[in-house]
Amino acid sequence: MGQLKDKIALVTGASRGIGRAIAVELAREGAKVIVNYAGNEAAAAETARLIKEAGGPEPILLKFDVASQEQVDAAFDEVKTKHGGLHILVNNAGISKDGLLLRFKQDDWLQTLGTNLTGSFHCARAGAKLMTKQRWGRIINISSVVGESGNAGQVAYAAAKAGLLGLTKTLAQELASRSITVNAVTPGFIATDMTSALTDEQKAKIREQIPLGDVGKPEDVAHAVVFLATDRARYITGHVLAVNGGMYM
Ligand code: NAP
Numbered sequence: 001m002g003q004l005k006d007k008i009a010l011v012t013g014a015s016r017g018i019g020r021a022i023a024v025e026l027a028r029e030g031a032k033v034i035v036n037y038a039g040n041e042a043a044a045a046e047t048a049r050l051i052k053e054a055g056g057p058e059p060i061l062l063k064f065d066v067a068s069q070e071q072v073d074a075a076f077d078e079v080k081t082k083h084g085g086l087h088i089l090v091n092n093a094g095i096s097k098d099g100l101l102l103r104f105k106q107d108d109w110l111q112t113l114g115t116n117l118t119g120s121f122h123c124a125r126a127g128a129k130l131m132t133k134q135r136w137g138r139i140i141n142i143s144s145v146v147g148e149s150g151n152a153g154q155v156a157y158a159a160a161k162a163g164l165l166g167l168t169k170t171l172a173q174e175l176a177s178r179s180i181t182v183n184a185v186t187p188g189f190i191a192t193d194m195t196s197a198l199t200d201e202q203k204a205k206i207r208e209q210i211p212l213g214d215v216g217k218p219e220d221v222a223h224a225v226v227f228l229a230t231d232r233a234r235y236i237t238g239h240v241l242a243v244n245g246g247m248y249m
Contacts, residue, residue: 018092190218
């Protein structure tokens with residue numbers, strides 16, 4: 001308890017699923033959490049309630065679209081001037097639009113890359129500016145097992161998540177001299193709204209590929225993120241930490 005006392009953390013897409021669990025677990029360790037969301041205000045308010053229930057510092061709700069450079073820059077300006085700066089950035093906001101290559105729409109490609117990859121670039125750039133001055137920071141990018149393995153039917157999503165791994169390793173090299181570590185977490189199949197759309201047949205097929213025999217919980221990912229955010233991980237950078245039940249090794 002209290003490993004992140006006096007730290008300020010921003011989690012993108014923290015209104016639901018994995019992002020919500022990350023926000024709650026960072027707060028449980030004492031971090032003041034800025035809860036970003038795209039539009040679902042009620043869900044963001046529920047994350048704030050869970051943070052308070054866990055005994056965390058009063059959270060801040062901040063609505064912005066990570067895909068919009070203007071909105072991201074304005075939000076990080078507010079983080080700097082109103083909320084006291086930034087120590088930990090978790091790029092978690094994501095969407096998945098699925099389909100096979102030959103029928104894949106250009107617009108779906110652009111939206112998927114825009115949120116998952118360009119969104120993380122926008123936030124990392126704005127966040128690193130704040131962290132560089134204080135010479136301490138943590139950037140944690142939520143990629144995916146499919147960014148490592150590829151996945152038929154997820155051309156844009158897999159490309160975006162693979163791109164995030166390149167972004168992670170490059171930023172790890174660029175920012176190390178300022179004591180900012182940059183790591184990625186690659187979740188496997190985690191039970192959230194994103195995966196609830198799959199049919200029972202699809203879910204059963206995926207379960208068969210998981211050596212640990214079950215789907216993951218958002219908290220499984222959150223615990224890995226908290227570890228990477230603490231001083232216990234001070235010598236780890238440019239790393240890709242799989243949280244996937246053994247589904248891809
Ligand atoms: P989710 O339940 O669908 O939640 C998505 C979150 O992202 C919501 O909080 C949503 O905000 C936010 N969001 C979406 N577009 C945004 C934008 N343009 N700007 C700001 N916020 C935005 O998803 P999840 O399953 O928790 O996934 C979280 C991350 O883990 C994603 O990056 C996903 O790709 C990755 N991941 C998930 C799995 C899995 O099995 N679930 C596996 C591997 C990787 P609103 O509530 O306001 O819409």
